[in-house]
Amino acid sequence: MDSPAEIPYKSFVKIDRKSETSIYMQISNQLINAIQRGYIPFGIKLPGTRALSQILEVHRNTIVAVYDELFAQGWVESLPNKGTFVIGKNQEKPLKIKTFEENHLEKYPKSTGFSFKTSNILDNPFEHSTCEYIFNDGVPDIRLTQIDQHSKFYSSILKRKSQQKMLGHYNHDGSEFFKKNLSHYLNLSRGLPISKNNLLITRSTEMSIYIVSEILLSQGNTVLVGALSYFSVNMIFQKAGVDIVSIPIDEEGIIVESVREACQKQKIRMLYITPHHHYPTTVTLSAKRRLELLNLANEYGFIILEDDYDYEFHYDKSPILPLSSADTNGMVIYIGSFGKSLAPGFRTGFIVAPENLMIEMRKYLGIIDRQGDVLMERVLGEMIAEGEINRYLKKSLKVYQERRDHFSDLLNEHLGDFINFQKPSGGLAIWAEWNIPINLMQLSRHCTQNNLFIPKTLLYQNKNITAMRLGFGNLNFDEMEKSIEILSESVKLVT
Known part of the structure; x- marks a missing residue:
């Protein structure tokens, strides 16, 4: 059974000559994809190797390798003096060629074909922003970590034959x-x-x-x-x-x-x-x-x-x-x-x-x-x-203590009339309660517009409390000063 002219083989195959995947495997995978989705019907005769190589503008030996791969994976069979056919049903029935939509083979289903249980309990509460300044709930500053030293430990262990067995x-x-x-x-x-x-x-x-x-x-x-x-x-x-x-x-x-x-x-x-x-x-x-x-x-x-x-x-x-x-x-x-x-x-x-x-x-x-x-x-x-952990902690704790003190001073200087807080004895965040009527979500939106991001997970507001958890560990002195300045200016706009 001859291959219908309606099948746009060149449209199925998009060759990326810069890809690390060989060209014959790119073609093989995309032809299999077309067979699976019905654009190349079961039982159809594929073009000869010379013809398909001309259609796809590749060397004939590449198509020979493609057909060998399709045969090895069980998608085609070769019949003497007849040609190469897609294995499958409906070989005696009239072939129906599906209308091909450009790039349809590259699309993945948007939804499942089955139902499943969903839960809003586990909805991701975390937000992300492209703002230059960000308050978080108290995480360390990655810039203080000694990546080179840590990497040396990892590299040294990985090179040991005794550890490679793991x-x-x-x-x-x-x-x-x-x-x-x-x-x-x-x-x-x-x-x-x-x-x-x-x-x-x-x-x-x-x-x-x-x-x-x-x-x-x-x-x-x-x-x-x-x-x-x-x-x-x-x-x-x-x-x-x-x-x-x-x-x-x-x-x-x-x-x-x-x-x-x-x-x-x-x-x-x-x-x-x-x-x-x-x-x-x-x-x-x-x-x-x-x-x-x-x-x-x-x-x-x-x-x-x-x-x-x-x-x-x-x-x-x-x-x-x-x-x-x-x-x-x-x-x-x-x-x-x-x-x-x-x-x-x-x-x-x-x-x-x-x-x-x-x-x-x-x-x-x-x-x-x-x-x-x-x-x-x-x-x-x-x-x-x-003892590397203790040495690193001793150095980093000194930095974080200085940041805690400076952050506390900035809060008192710029927001002392609006908030109450206690300087924490440890940790990387300060708990600040507001003593004025203020909408924290509105405040957060104003800050975002001015390049300071305050995630909603840091905002605590109900009839009994209006407070924020402000992390300082990830901010250096300049970043703290700019962040508090933005926060202070935003407070004036929403009160």
């Missing part, structure tokens, strides 16, 4: 070397009397909380959080189908008496808390309340999920040790991040918990992150062992 194995359990050094580091710096068997290495705090939720929470459970809490964590809890109850916060952290009242009213499964610097208000949970919470957890049997997201950043005094360091009954699960002061690619998350829970957690991690990142973990382990 590339050929799945290892969701993580690097034993890193876990050993990290457990020792956490013991010395955070008073956690743990071994490597109490550690699970994850990609992020969010992954850690997701794994914890999958194992420990069931639909209908009740979870307590601060009256203002981390939105990403709340999204994970909502996805788990739990009931979230907010507990008020004051200048000493979460109010323990309110936790007790909640326990007396209903069965509480978990309390999520960020005691070192409460998110978003940055207040530190007092030592007295820490002990009271541990006693309540033992009395009522609820889990304390302690998120120590910025323990590395403290300035004025030594940080208060985690609740987990005083837990003797296995009621606290401790999660944190390591290397947050480093470049994003060098950071990792972790979970600290009793060994029986670790066994179950490793099962889940083996499903969602089977390969792990053993090489990077080896790098971090050596940075701990050689």
